Amino acid sequence: MNNSVRNKDLKHQELDWAKIQIQMNDKLGVDIYESWLKKINFVEEFNNYILLTVPTRFIRDWITSRYLDQILQIIKSYKKDIIRIEFKIADLKKNKEDKKGDEIQNNDSQKNVSFIKDSYLQYNRIDSNKRFDNFLTGSSNKLAYEASIKVSENISHYNPLYIYGGVGIGKTHLLNSIGLELKKNNKVMFISAERFMYQFVKSIKSNDMVKFKEYFRNTDILLIDDIQFMNGKEAMQEEFFHTFNALLDKGSQIIVSADRAPNKLSRIQERIKSRFSGGLVVDIQKPDYELRKKIVEQKIDELNKLYPEQICISKEIQNFISAEITTSIRELLGAINRIVSFSRIYNKVPNLAETKVVLKDLLNITENKVTIDLIQTLVCKFFKISKNEMLSSRRSRYLVRPRQTAIYLTKILTSKSLPEIGREFSNRDHTTIIHSVKTIEKLKEKDSQMVENINKLKNQILYNNKENEI
Numbered sequence: 001m002n003n004s005v006r007n008k009d010l011k012h013q014e015l016d017w018a019k020i021q022i023q024m025n026d027k028l029g030v031d032i033y034e035s036w037l038k039k040i041n042f043v044e045e046f047n048n049y050i051l052l053t054v055p056t057r058f059i060r061d062w063i064t065s066r067y068l069d070q071i072l073q074i075i076k077s078y079k080k081d082i083i084r085i086e087f088k089i090a091d092l093k094k095n096k097e098d099k100k101g102d103e104i105q106n107n108d109s110q111k112n113v114s115f116i117k118d119s120y121l122q123y124n125r126i127d128s129n130k131r132f133d134n135f136l137t138g139s140s141n142k143l144a145y146e147a148s149i150k151v152s153e154n155i156s157h158y159n160p161l162y163i164y165g166g167v168g169i170g171k172t173h174l175l176n177s178i179g180l181e182l183k184k185n186n187k188v189m190f191i192s193a194e195r196f197m198y199q200f201v202k203s204i205k206s207n208d209m210v211k212f213k214e215y216f217r218n219t220d221i222l223l224i225d226d227i228q229f230m231n232g233k234e235a236m237q238e239e240f241f242h243t244f245n246a247l248l249d250k251g252s253q254i255i256v257s258a259d260r261a262p263n264k265l266s267r268i269q270e271r272i273k274s275r276f277s278g279g280l281v282v283d284i285q286k287p288d289y290e291l292r293k294k295i296v297e298q299k300i301d302e303l304n305k306l307y308p309e310q311i312c313i314s315k316e317i318q319n320f321i322s323a324e325i326t327t328s329i330r331e332l333l334g335a336i337n338r339i340v341s342f343s344r345i346y347n348k349v350p351n352l353a354e355t356k357v358v359l360k361d362l363l364n365i366t367e368n369k370v371t372i373d374l375i376q377t378l379v380c381k382f383f384k385i386s387k388n389e390m391l392s393s394r395r396s397r398y399l400v401r402p403r404q405t406a407i408y409l410t411k412i413l414t415s416k417s418l419p420e421i422g423r424e425f426s427n428r429d430h431t432t433i434i435h436s437v438k439t440i441e442k443l444k445e446k447d448s449q450m451v452e453n454i455n456k457l458k459n460q461i462l463y464n465n466k467e468n469e470i
Contacts, residue, residue, distance in 0.1 A: 015050070015079055017042035023074045028067060031192035031225070036063055037071070041090070049084040050075065058201065060087045065430065069418040126183060126190050130176035136298060138291030141170055144282040148174045151253060152181035155221070158280035160244075160254035164261055165284030168330025171257040175223045178255055186220035193229040200236045213239075217246045220253070227258045227276075231267035241272055254279075266423070292332055293322040299336050312349050313339055320352060324363055335359050370413045370461055372424045378460050379406040382453070391426045407433055408440035409457060 025033040039059055043051040054060045063071070068085065075082050132152075137145045144165075150157050163171050179190045196216075203212035216222070222243075230237060247254055258265065261283070262276035287295065296318050317339065325332045338358050342350050350358060380387050383402035390403050403425070410421050411433070418430035425433070443450045 015042075015045050015075070015082075020074055020078060023077075024071060027074065028070060031194050032067070035192075035194045035198045037067065043088065045082075048081055049086055050082055051086050051088060053088045053090045055090050057089055060089065063087075066419050067417070068430070126179045126188070127176050128180065130173045131180055132177045134298075135170065135173055135177060136291060136294050138288055138294070140285035140287050140291060141165075144170075144174060144284045147280055147282050148178050148255075151255065152178045155182070155186070155251070155253045159248065160256055160276060160279035162256050162258070162262060162276045162279055162281045163284065164258045164281070166259060166286065166328060168328030169284050169286065170329055171284060172225055175225055175255055175257055179221065179223050182221045182253070187218070188221040188223070189216070189219040190223040190225070192225045193227050196224060196240070197230065197233065197236055200239060204235075209239075213243070216243050217250075219247070221255070222247055222252060223255045225257050227256050228260060228265055228268075231265070234269075237269050237272060241269065241275075244272070244275055286326060287329055287332075289322060292325070292329075293319070295329060295332055296322050296336060299333055303336075303340060313343075314349065316352060317350070317355050320355060321359070325359070331362055335362055338362075372410050372414065372416065372421070374464060375409050375413065375461055376406050376424075378464065379409065379457060382457055382460070393426070404436040404439050405454070405457065407436040409454070409461065411437050413458070413461060 021033075021038070024037045028037065036059060039055055040063070041053045043053055045051075054063065064087070072082070072085055075085070132145075132149065135145060144163050147158060147161055148163070151161050163174060165171055175190065179188050182188050199212065203209050230240065244254065256276060262273045262281060265273055265276075300313055300318070313336075321332065321335050321339070325335050339350060339355060342354070342358050356363065376387055376390060379402055380390055383398075383405075385399060385402055389399055390406065392399070407421060407425060410416060410424070411418075414421075416424075418433045421433050422428045422430050440450070440454070444454065
């Protein structure tokens with residue numbers, strides 16, 4: 001019996017939940033972590049799955065539909081044996097007691113502060129390090145930068161200002177810079193779409209929508225990051241639409257960021273997209289070589305000032321990183337951090353060959369950006385069906401197998417999450433995606449023709465992707 005207990009303790013030590021939380025924060029972002037993932041608590045580890053708790057069914061369903069597969073991947077990076085996650089709703093009685101204690105404390109210390117304001121202030125922290133003066137510009141982002149400067153100098157000059165572009169190329173930096181400039185003389189609210197949704201749901205559950213409306217409609221400047229995550233929730237979009245109109249009517253400035261143009265937003269009301277398009281819409285492209293080179297040089301200068309000992313990264317390595325890491329600024333900075341870490345650990349500056357090893361996965365990401373649209377197109381061509389047929393709800397055998405094949409190839413050739421893949425296949429549930437992947441994997445074990453088809457398609461997809469890049 002003692003041995004059994006000791007073995008269980010060892011398992012708990014192997015799966016360090018604190019480290020997993022740090023990884024979730026890093027990989028999924030601070031807003032998502034603080035809004036949803038921070039509420040997950042570790043309970044117990046079993047042979048091939050772990051038990052976690054969350055406060056409510058709503059949070060469980062939200063996490064399961066959007067982040068489950070990414071969380072599982074993080075956990076598997078620490079322990080490969082874990083193949084699934086079970087969620088349990090936390091003890092409601094305990095939650096009520098905790099909530100009651102919080103209310104007593106709030107009543108004693110802040111009688112006139114609503115829960116909206118109290119909880120929101122934790123997330124309305126504009127980063128003083130993300131300023132206009134340290135935002136490097138080039139041909140890819142100059143228009144967005146100039147428009148942001150104009151707005152910070154003259155409220156309602158462009159209203160709304162809509163900035164869009166890929167992940168990690170400076171959208172949040174610009175929103176933050178605008179907020180820093182305008183908060184000197186205005187009431188500024190900087191919030192992510194995820195946090196806006198969280199506060200909306202919380203207000204409904206506590207019957208406090210009046211305070212929600214008052215708080216969000218009484219600001220001078222509203223900055224909302226990653227608006228694309230506001231998709232699909234009709235009631236919440238309805239409230240956002242009215243908040244948007246109320247702010248415009250009173251002359252408040254609205255600045256929005258997204259990963260795509262307004263007309264490309266999925267499951268967002270047409271009237272909201274129309275409002276976005278009615279202002280100034282600017283995009284940020286991937287940084288060109290000259291801008292990437294400036295960013296690398298600036299980052300190394302910052303590190304040299306931060307640490308007493310000089311960090312020597314040769315011009316050859318700097319030029320290599322600038323030339324090869326093309327996807328985003330965030331990956332560019334991540335590459336520099338890896339090189340610096342290598343230098344500190346081994347007390348030497350890496351040569352070009354060592355640099356390629358250290359950055360191997362980043363270089364692969366840059367070289368292989370397969371799209372779901374390309375996979376669907378080539379699979380349809382291979383099986384001689386139309387894309388409309390593949391994406392339809394029909395379950396004829398001649399359609400089901402190509403559909404499952406396309407889903408399987410999407411899972412292994414892209415970094416898309418299960419919910420994201422489901423949305424690209426006519427909003428299918430993530431459980432359908434899992435079933436499709438498992439079906440193809442089982443067929444490959446006993447059907448040589450399936451293996452041959454998968455290999456042919458994989459080669460076609462990678463070849464066509466390379467041709468497109470060239």
